[in-house]
Amino acid sequence: MRAGGDEQRVLLRQVLGWRVAASVAWSVLLLPLCTAAFISISSIDLLHPIQWISNSFNDWYTSYAIFCMLLLSVVILIISIFNVEFYAVVPSIPCSRLALLGKIIHPRQVIHSAVHAIMGMLVAWCAAVMTKGKFQFLAVPCTASESLDGAVQHMCLNEYHLFLLLSGAFMGYSYSLLYLVNNMNYLPFPIIQQYKYLRFRRSLPALVKHSCVESLYLVRNVCVAYYFFGYIPRAWISATTDLHADSKLHPLDTLTGLLDLSLLYHTWLCGIFLLITWHIAWLLFKIYATEAHHFPVQPTFTEETDQCLPKILNSNPPLIIKFLALQDLMLLSQYSPVRRQEVFSLSQPGGHPHNWTAISKECLNLFRDLTQKLIMQQEAAATNGRVKQPSAGELGRSLISSEAAVSEEMSFQAQKSNVSRAHMPSLVKSSLLPLKTLSTSDLGSSFGSPFSSPALNRQAGILDLNSPWHGSVQSPHVMRRGPKLWTSSSGWVSFVDLQMNGSHQESFPVISVARVGNEAIQPSFIYTWLQNKQEQVRSFLSKRVLIMYFFSKHPEASIQAIFSDTQMHIWALEGLSRLVAASFTEDRFGVVQTTLPAILNTLLTLQEVVDKHFKLPHASSKPPRTSGSLMDTSYKTLRFALRASLKTAIYRITTTFGEHLNAVQVSAEHKKRLQQFLEFKE
């Protein structure tokens, strides 16, 4: 295990290392340009344009500017390190407000925010120094003439400089918060391949515009914050450095002090400068990291074995490597006949289609996992009391049968035996297992009453505390399963559930103890009484607006959370279907034919489950309107892309093979479905 981890780290460094280096190098190289623009614009003088231009030319290579440039390079380096440390190809989507709050106070995020605040202050200091004028130093000679002897010049606190520094820190912190809230650490892969330069050029106008607008909002917030709390840092600085505010000047935490146009303008410029340089570093990292990587299909040398596509797909590499490998699979299946030929080739001694087996197995595994996840979610939704779905179990069965088809090396006899053995869906079994081990009493009522046994709930992790209880006695086999999707996304959500459980438990410690003693005698009475109490507690809690505000789960967010890693499935679908379609003419040994039934089975099952998902009451059938801003929200609409590419994938196979598909062994139900696809009626 250890060695495998090392190997993967080497692979990660090999693939990602130069990308990170190049992106950092480019963002540092672009820094002088930004700095020069900043210097010119900050000293803008429209009345004397020639003087302005010559002055700004001179300012570019003063020692101050060069020192600031070096310092800013360090800042960019640190920002880039944070970008690299925090990136994710699968976004983490908080399902409730409390989860979001939890993410904000997570130590990792706190460090992120603190460092960004310090970096923001550094950038603001550089900006202040480069701006010159009244912003340049923290200590300035007092204008007041009250110092009696003119020989000793008193130094006073320059509040403008302090304001700029504090606004820099504030902007850095806000950037860090927005980074979290907007999921800026998510790496969205582009829908079309383009050269890096063109991608950068395309995003640049949006980046500048976004930074300008964002900076405007930040300046507003800074002003409000300084108006209310500005005296605290000022007093602190005065106390520690023995500098006092200039009594002749307006203090800045008043309305007249803040309405200084030059101050606002320079703060705004400083914000733009900060945001643009940081966003450029972020954008370049995104562009470099999501660039397609070319994995060899067949190793030319033995030491390359770990880097070839089938090996990577089958091992469990870091997610970004897996994403890049699947993207490469999609590209090779679409554009490269030579590499497709390698996929269909047989191993030299032995004549096994190792490459194809590895690739198809991994793709099918991905689809099967997704199917299982969706079935679980649908069952949860069904037990929430809105939709009943009797066919979920049956779906699971067909899923298992297709699973068996592959695992048994596509021998159909084995498949049949497996079907008969696996008449109960595996997910039902697994969810029942912990209950059996835990059950101290076999009374159904104790299971059903959600808050009566919080310990049980916690351990099983599947009971829904909100599920209404209707029947009097039920066997565990028909037990309702809770919405697992809430708990699946992050640790914080399960924390929320525990909190809820805990609060219930505290309300009735005595009752729950009493219940354990009495339930064998009078289950129905206890039960109704408990039910009443539970209803009371729930209504009591739901009336507290604050609690509901934090605990209410956003259905859209939880659906997004299920589909957050679906980009992988989309690529796998495209890659696999194109490979199968290409095999119609290019596969000389017929290696694809052996897997075709399993592929069709899996795709059709997935199609059925996805169709069902979109028929759930709370699932919207259309993607939400997206604004064409800099922040990428493509993870919110991945499920629609999955639905479309799944259909296209099946159609691609059916149109290529046409009537030949009638000879493929699939179940009668799937055969009917295939016929519909062949007639373009799906």
Place this chain on the structure above:
Amino acid sequence: MCSLALFPPPPAPGDVSLYEFNNALVSGRLYETLPLAFQDQLADLPVLAIPKETLKAHSRLEHSTKPAFIHHQETLWKRCLNAWRDVGMCGLLNEIAGAEEEDLQWMKRGSRWALALCQWVSSLHGSLFPHLSLCSEDMIAEFSQAVDWAGCSIRAFAWHPHTSKFAVALLDDSIRVYNSSSATVPILKHRLQRSVAALAWKPLCASILAVACQSCVLVWHLDPTSLSTRPSSGCAQVLAHPGHSPVTSLAWAPSGEMLLSASPVDTAMLVWDVSTENCVPLQWFGGGGVTYLAWSPDGSRVLAATPSAVFRVWEAQMWTCERWPTIKGRCQTGCWSPDGSRLLFTVQGESVIYSLSFSEYSGELQGQVGGSKTASIVADLSETGFETLYGEERIGGEVHSMAWDPSGERLAAVIRGSPEAAESRTIVAVFRTRNSPVFELLPCGFLQGEPGAQPQLLAFHPCFKKGALLTVCWSTGRISHVPFFFVSAQFPGLSPRHSPVAALSSSASVREQPLFSEL
């Protein structure tokens, strides 16, 4: 090089072109029967006539609800705010300049100056790209593939790429979908569906139709099993992008993943991921816009024509482009050979067809379009006189639109007569083509509709088994199908199973013709 002089003379007046058989176009009276062996091929294709009179005109042309309300004088600031919200900067300036208040003389003067400056700049822009001064309806009429977009009842036509189903956009902004296997004809109407310039069915999909409208692209999701004749507008996705209207051309990737849309006003063409409604603009300044798109059937390249004398060919993997300046005018239309290795295009102001060949696409040359150095002329369509029994007919001129059949054996072109000569008319010329081993373009014949009917739009059926099937929309509102029966050289499997019937009646005038090829 092929020229019109080699063509057989057009059919006699009153006759209608019916089909091609044994290398000859057969014309005759309407409803003349097909040869028995082929009758069942066309039995279920709907032949339609949608005359202009049956279509209801718009009841209301105004989009906004403003005229429905009584005029009410508000304060200037409020009006300015409204104008800013509704129309933008220009509206704000107009509002201030036209204000009746007395006390704002300097502001009025300033906004008048600003407006004048705006107009001057836009007129400068317009003198560079004259098409920008057109209103959007005129612009669509100018760049549409339909011969008479503004006046004819049929504005756009599209066959479904896999089944016998087609969509027709009509003058009253509705779209009808006809299916050979079902009697229900869904009629699509939407608030935003105005001035439809193009239709495109999504490949590898049952029933998704993209519609290029005046202000946006609509994507209709139709249920192929539904019996409803009026799908609700909730079935339509709206794809809009600021500055990207009117949309005049659409092209789906042959693999069905992406949709391209083009507008003569926008210098960028948009690549849409339709399912998520995300778009990537492919910006390339120069040309002033994009008027016509054609995606090669193998998916490797895209032709993008601009309103000025330049067109571009993009390769569809890394999205780089090659720029092709033309000599006389803008590129009017173009079509790709089935393997994507050859592009035929025509230029406004010249009555010739150009050919441009591309290197074989292997996928390994990333970011190279791979076009040859120069385009060659493959057909000369300048005006030619034909001596017929009924007098002399003059045919020839610019090509307005072209279609190449999916097997690569027939090419149809709408030839517009020169506007000066009154007797020259718009006609469809059909060529026989062969793409490999050398490109050949041979004359086949002219197609003629009912008396007085001018061809409006052309499209080949995507999967006709016995050769090729050309659908022609006529200016009278008639949609007719002309089958070409032949044995495909490339896909012999698609050939008719029956042995060829003996040569047909004498109405076909078969002339021996010399073979001409490009080389």
